[in-house]
Amino acid sequence: xxxxxxxxxxxxxxxxxxxxxxxxxxxxxxxxxxxxxxxxxxxxxxxxxxxxxxxxxxxxxxxxxxxxxxxxxxxxxxxxxxxxxxxxxxxxxxxxxxxxxxxxxxxxxxxxxxxxxxxxxxxxxxxxxxxxxxxxxxxxxxxxxxxxxxxxxxxxxxxxxxxxxxxxxxxxxxxxxxxxxxxxxxxxxxxxxxxxxxxxxxxxxxxxxxxxxxxxxxxxxxxxxxxxxxxxxxxxxxxxxxxxxxxxxxxxxxxxxxxxxxxxxxxxxxxxxxxxxxxxxxxxxxxxxxxxxxxxxxxxxxxxxxxxxxxxxxxxxxxxxxxxxxxxxxxxxxxxxxxxxxxxxxxxxxxxxxxxxxxxxxxxxxxxxxxxxxxxxxxxxxxxxxxxxxxxxxxxxxxxxxxxxxxxxxxxxxxxxxxxxxxxxxxxxxxxxxxxxxxxxxxxxxxxxxxxxxxxxxxxxxxxxxxxxxxxxxxxxxxxxxxxxxxxxxxxxxxxxxxxxxxxxxxxxxxxxxx
Amino acid sequence: xxxxxxxxxxxxxxxxxxxxxxxxxxxxxxxxxxxxxxxxxxxxxxxxxxxxxxxxxxxxxxxxxxxxxxxxxxxxxxxxxxxxxxxxxxxxxxxxxxxxxxxxxxxxxxxxxxxxxxxxxxxxxxxxxxxxxxxxxxxxxxxxxxxxxxxxxxxxxxxxxxxxxxxxxxxxxxxxxxxxxxxxxxxxxxxxxxxxxxxxxxxxxxxxxxxxxxxxxxxxxxxxxxxxxxxxxxxxxxxxxxxxxxxxxxxxxxxxxxxxxx
Numbered sequence: 089x090x091x092x093x094x095x096x097x098x099x100x101x102x103x104x105x106x107x108x109x110x111x112x113x114x115x116x117x118x119x120x121x122x123x124x125x126x127x128x129x130x131x132x133x134x135x136x137x138x139x140x141x142x143x144x145x146x147x148x149x150x151x152x153x154x155x156x157x158x159x160x161x162x163x164x165x166x167x168x169x170x171x172x173x174x175x176x177x178x179x180x181x182x183x184x185x186x187x188x189x190x191x192x193x194x195x196x197x198x199x200x201x202x203x204x205x206x207x208x209x210x211x212x213x214x215x216x217x218x219x220x221x222x223x224x225x226x227x228x229x230x231x232x233x234x235x236x237x238x239x240x241x242x243x244x245x246x247x248x249x250x251x252x253x254x255x256x257x258x259x260x261x262x263x264x265x266x267x268x269x270x271x272x273x274x275x276x277x278x279x280x281x282x283x284x285x286x287x288x289x290x291x292x293x294x295x296x297x298x299x300x301x302x303x304x305x306x307x308x309x310x311x312x313x314x315x316x317x318x319x320x321x322x323x324x325x326x327x328x329x330x331x332x333x334x335x336x337x338x339x340x341x342x343x344x345x346x347x348x349x350x351x352x353x354x355x356x357x358x359x360x361x362x363x364x365x366x367x368x369x370x371x372x373x374x375x376x377x378x379x380x381x382x383x384x385x386x387x388x389x390x391x392x393x394x395x396x397x398x399x400x401x402x403x404x405x406x407x408x409x410x411x412x413x414x415x416x417x418x419x420x421x422x423x424x425x426x427x428x429x430x431x432x433x434x435x436x437x438x439x440x441x442x443x444x445x446x447x448x449x450x451x452x453x454x455x456x457x458x459x460x461x462x463x464x465x466x467x468x469x470x471x472x473x474x475x476x477x478x479x480x481x482x483x484x485x486x487x488x489x490x491x492x493x494x495x496x497x498x499x500x501x502x503x504x505x506x507x508x509x510x511x512x513x514x515x516x517x518x519x520x521x522x523x524x525x526x527x528x529x530x531x532x533x534x535x536x537x538x539x540x541x542x543x544x545x546x547x548x549x550x551x552x553x554x555x556x557x558x559x560x561x562x563x564x565x566x567x568x569x570x571x572x573x574x575x576x577x578x579x580x581x582x583x584x585x586x587x588x589x590x591x592x593x594x595x596x597x598x599x600x601x602x603x
Numbered sequence: 604x605x606x607x608x609x610x611x612x613x614x615x616x617x618x619x620x621x622x623x624x625x626x627x628x629x630x631x632x633x634x635x636x637x638x639x640x641x642x643x644x645x646x647x648x649x650x651x652x653x654x655x656x657x658x659x660x661x662x663x664x665x666x667x668x669x670x671x672x673x674x675x676x677x678x679x680x681x682x683x684x685x686x687x688x689x690x691x692x693x694x695x696x697x698x699x700x701x702x703x704x705x706x707x708x709x710x711x712x713x714x715x716x717x718x719x720x721x722x723x724x725x726x727x728x729x730x731x732x733x734x735x736x737x738x739x740x741x742x743x744x745x746x747x748x749x750x751x752x753x754x755x756x757x758x759x760x761x762x763x764x765x766x767x768x769x770x771x772x773x774x775x776x777x778x779x780x781x782x783x784x785x786x787x788x789x790x791x792x793x794x795x796x797x798x799x800x801x802x803x804x805x806x807x808x809x810x811x812x813x814x815x816x817x818x819x820x821x822x823x824x825x826x827x828x829x830x831x832x833x834x835x836x837x838x839x840x841x842x843x844x845x846x847x848x849x850x851x852x853x854x855x856x857x858x859x860x861x862x863x864x865x
Contacts, residue, residue, distance in 0.1 A: 375863065385774045437706030440859040452706070460704040465632050474628055477621035478705055 095311070095592065096208050096357040098577050102591030103212045103284070103303060110301065112276050113216045114224040116261075116285030117236065119307045121213065121225070121245060122203040123351050127309060127343040132202055134340060136195050144186055156180055157230070169260035173230045196235055205243040208355045209305070212284070213245060223248040224270065226283065228262060228290060230255035250274075261290040267298060296602060303595060308354040309347075360577075361414040364449070365530055365561040366435055368412075371444035373405040373430055373585075404430040405441070405585040414450075414529075417562040419576035419593055421569070421600050427585040428565045432532050435563060450529025450561070453479055457534075458519030464508035468499055471507055472522055481526045489525040496547075497521040517544060524551050530561045569597045614708055621707065625715035630722060644726035645733075648679055652734065659795045666797045669826065671734050676825060677794030679727040680818045684760050685785045687720035691764030692771050692778055699865035709858050713764040721757065731825075743828030751836075752820035758843030759813060765850030769857040772864050792818065813842050 107113055115121050118129055126132060133150040140149035156179050160171045173192070181188040216223055225248050229236065233251045240248065252270055259265040271278060278299030285291025286307045295302040320330050405427045412418050420428040433439040434446055436454045461478035462471050472493055476486040494503055497517040507515060533552065556562050556575065566572055572579055572593055579596040581588040589596055634640045652675045660670045667673050691713035695702070698712050735742065771777045792814045798806060809815055816839055823829045 384776045386776070388774065438703065439862060454705055457704050461701050463628055463632065465635055466628065470628070470631070474624045477618075477624040478701065478707060480617060480621070483620050 095306075095577075096355070097359050098592040099305070100208065100211055100357065102595055104215050105591055106282060106301070106303070106595075107212070107216050107219055107221060110221070110280050110282040112222045112224065112274075112281040114226045114270075114281065114283045115209070115213065116283075116287065116291055116305075117225060117227040117229060119286040120284060120305050121206060121209050121240075122243060123206045123308070123355075125202050125204065125344055125347055125351070126340070127347045127350075131340065131343050132195075132198050135198050135202075136191065139194050140191055143190070144184075146184065146186075149191075152183070153180065156183060164258075168258040169263050169265060170228065170254040170258060171230055172255040172258075173232055173235070176230060196231070199231075200239060200242060203239070203243065205245060206355065208357065209284075210245075217247045224274075225251040226261060226266060226270065226285075227252070228254045228260050228266075228287075232256055261285075261287075261294065264294045264298065267295065267300060271298075271300075301599070304598075308350050311354050312350045360416050363414045364411050365414045365416070366412040366449075366563070367445075367447045368431075368435070369409050369445050371405055371408045371431075371434055371441045371446060372403060373427075373434060373439060374442040375402045375404055376400070403585050405434070407444070408582070408585070408587055409444075410580055410587065410590060412561055412563065414561055415559045416578060417556055417564065417576045419564045419566065419572035419579045419597075420582060421566075421572060421579055421597060422582035422588075425584075426582040428582055429534055430585075431582065432534050432563060432565060435530075436532050448530065451480055452530045452532060453523055453526065453528035454532045455520070455523045455534065458516045458523065460519075462507060462515065462519070465506055467506050468494070468503045468510075468518055471518070475519070475522045476525075479523060479526070485526060493518070493521040493525050496525075496551075513541065513544075520548055520551075524555060527555060527558050527560060530563065531555055532563045534565045535567065569601055572597050618708055618711060622711055622715055622718070625711065626719045626722065629715065629719035641726075644723055645730045648675060648682075648727045648730045649733065651678060652730070655795055662796075666800065669738055669740050671738055672731070672740055672826060673822065674795050675731050675734055676821050677792070677818050679724060679731065680756065680821050681789060681792060681794055681814055683720055683724045683727075684756060684763070684814060684817075685789070686723070687717040687760045688763050688767055689781060689785060690716040690720065692767045692781055694764075695768045695772050695861060696775075696865055702862060702865060709861060710765065710854055713768040714761065717757070717760050717764050720760075724753075740826070741828075743825065745824050745828045745830055748824055748830060749821060752817055752824070752839060755820075755836075755839040755843045756817045758840070758847045759817070762843065762846030762848070762850035765854040766846075769854045769861075772857070772861050788812075788814065794818065813839075816842070 118124075124132070130150075133153065136153070137147075137149040140146050146152075157171060157176055160176065160179060161169075164171070177188050177192045180191075213223070225236070225240065227236065231239075231253060233253050233256050236251050236253055240246070240251070252266060254260040254266055257266060257269060259269050261267065267283075270276065271281075281300045282303065283291060283295060283300055284303045284305055286305045288304060292302045292304040323330055408427075408431065410418075420431060422428050430439065432454075434441050435448065436452050437446075437448075438454075461475045463474060466474065469490075472490060473483065473486055477483065494500055497514070497520070499514060499518060502510070502514070507518070510518075531552075552562075552575070562575070564572065564576055576593040578591065579593040579600075580590040581596050581600050589599060630641075634643055637643060639646065652671055655674055655678070656671050659674070694712040694716050695709060701707065702709060767777065767781065791809060792812055793801075793809065798809065798815075801809065816835065820831055820835060820839060823831050
């Protein structure tokens with residue numbers, strides 16, 4: 089996916105869909121339900137530091153604060169993971185020998201002032217509330233449940249069942265103990281629980297073997313840096329200079345300005361084109377798996393008389409329905425024999441579904457097998473026009489693109505050689521170049537990227553990304569989870585011809601890999 | 604119905620480029636690597652005619668005026684149909700690789716075979732004109748009307764090609780059977796012998812042979828300068844049209860299941 093911003097729509101759709109399947113929904117707080125108006129939550133500590141400097145004349149408070157917090161955490165009794173806010177300030181008070189109640193109060197005030205409800209997550213939260221789900225708020229936080237509860241109410245987040253704070257319970261998400269504690273005390277079946285959080289380790293990885301389903305909500309600033317890194321890589325490739333953003337004098341106001349920019353940009357929801365490119369409705373595909381293929385008259389008559397013309401039915405697809413919007417990139421994942429390739433063939437019109445219907449608007453370029461229409465007696469030049477015609481590309485366009493095709497496939501010296509004398513790599517290169525020379529409305533790709541050498545594969549990837557960037561609708565089958573996450577917005581997970589799940593590519597692919 | 608026809612026409616138009624490429628490919632591949640290349644399309648019927656004239660003219664010389672032209676017309680018209688149908692027969696099976704991978708209207712394959720034979724037929728006409736010049740035969744103005752029986756023949760050949768190519772997908776035996784059938788058909792068509800040497804009962808049967816009717820039509824136009832009566836026209840056209848309708852219907856019904864059998 090080119091731009092992390094477009095994730096929001098898919099995320100909301102996916103989570104709404106997922107929420108219906110679960111009865112318990114839990115949310116993380118920082119960077120998930122609530123966003124900070126500064127770049128990092130630790131920036132708030134700078135404000136406290138200034139406050140302590142002014143009022144108590146003690147410098148470096150934030151350093152002292154984290155030093156004490158870390159040492160307290162390290163000294164925790166065996167069964168405790170985290171420190172509570174009051175314990176922490178008690179300790180600070182002993183160390184500094186001053187009354188810290190004001191400072192503690194000030195810190196809470198600052199947290200309240202610098203956080204706001206995440207509008208995107210808010211939609212999901214409200215959806216869960218509407219669905220009358222049991223909602224928990226589970227946070228690795230030193231603050232008390234009471235404070236967090238008030239904070240939530242203040243930001244308009246109500247109707248949750250309970251808040252679990254690691255500081256108060258003494259168990260944290262990072263060790264996984266907090267989840268076990270909740271499972272036990274609330275009597276929840278882990279299969280009915282969906283957790284949404286932004287920490288890859290404590291909100292996602294740790295849940296892998298607990299039976300709890302996790303949704304990883306990438307922090308907005310991470311999205312910003314990922315986009316930035318991609319952008320810089322692209323600029324570098326083009327040989328342009330990269331300008332480094334310089335902080336202004338007042339670092340806090342700079343942090344706030346930047347945070348606002350990121351928060352605004354990455355909470356924007358961009359909807360896909362409402363026009364539907366491929367509409368698949370209740371498609372089922374049946375094959376007859378006869379033990380022997382009957383294709384002679386004698387056999388047919390004998391079997392007819394003996395009443396052996398019985399077939400074993402095999403359903404390659406069962407009641408598959410989904411829509412692909414214009415410009416969407418949809419990946420199909422599943423094990424071998426799950427019906428992915430059959431699905432692509434049904435969409436491209438090669439197979440007619442036994443039941444159901446497929447309607448497609450726009451022309452389709454199938455990259456199902458490269459060079460499927462080559463005549464090996466003809467030269468590369470003749471094959472370019474033949475294959476172009478097979479793919480339904482206009483002849484004039486093929487004439488215009490001819491040089492690009494030969495150049496892309498690196499066959500300049502061999503254009504008048506019959507392709508039966510080519511190596512298989514050369515044939516594949518030519519096939520790929522022809523299929524991608526035209527910008528089709530819908531591009532169907534079935535694991536063809538494993539052709540050619542490493543250099544050519546890189547070229548193919550770049551070319552496909554270029555096509556995808558031009559607003560082409562893409563249907564993509566691959567066994568590489570990375571490719572799907574990288575290229576697609578949405579994924580459809582097939583198993584034995586049925587749709588197991590569909591939604592945001594990353595979430596579906598992760599579930600598929602963790603099954 | 605109208606909408607369906609409209610989309611059909613649109614797809615046909617969209618793929619007309621492919622149809623042309625397929626026809627061109629057929630012709631190119633057939634003569635690739637041969638020294639004389641495309642010249643063979645003219646030479647082939649000429650040489651065939653020469654051999655057959657030497658062999659048969661001694662038998663039938665007395666009864667047929669201008670035997671070489673008589674023979675050549677019979678030959679090229681008959682082989683237009685027999686070549687196109689026997690090539691179309693395996694066209695679907697032969698394109699299995701493509702049909703399994705890309706969506707293409709499947710009728711393009713048999714149709715392209717018929718059309719490439721039509722191109723061949725065109726070249727054979729050059730041979731015919733050469734023979735007519737050499738034998739100093741009379742050129743009739745009515746010869747120009749040859750496109751009329753050609754049109755009827757085309758309907759017939761396309762119809763038969765559609766029927767054969769679709770059944771062959773299910774029963775491969777047809778391919779072997781058909782070559783025998785074609786030979787029998789050729790002998791039952793007065794190509795190198797005159798119709799009136801046959802006993803009247805057989806003549807009555809052969810009168811129903813479509814190929815005899817088409818050949819007769821061509822011969823009347825080219826050799827005698829006679830435009831056949833409306834009854835012959837109706838018969839020739841009706842036969843072509845009925846075959847085409849049956850062919851289109853059968854192909855339509857069977858084509859969705861092709862992929863499961865190829």
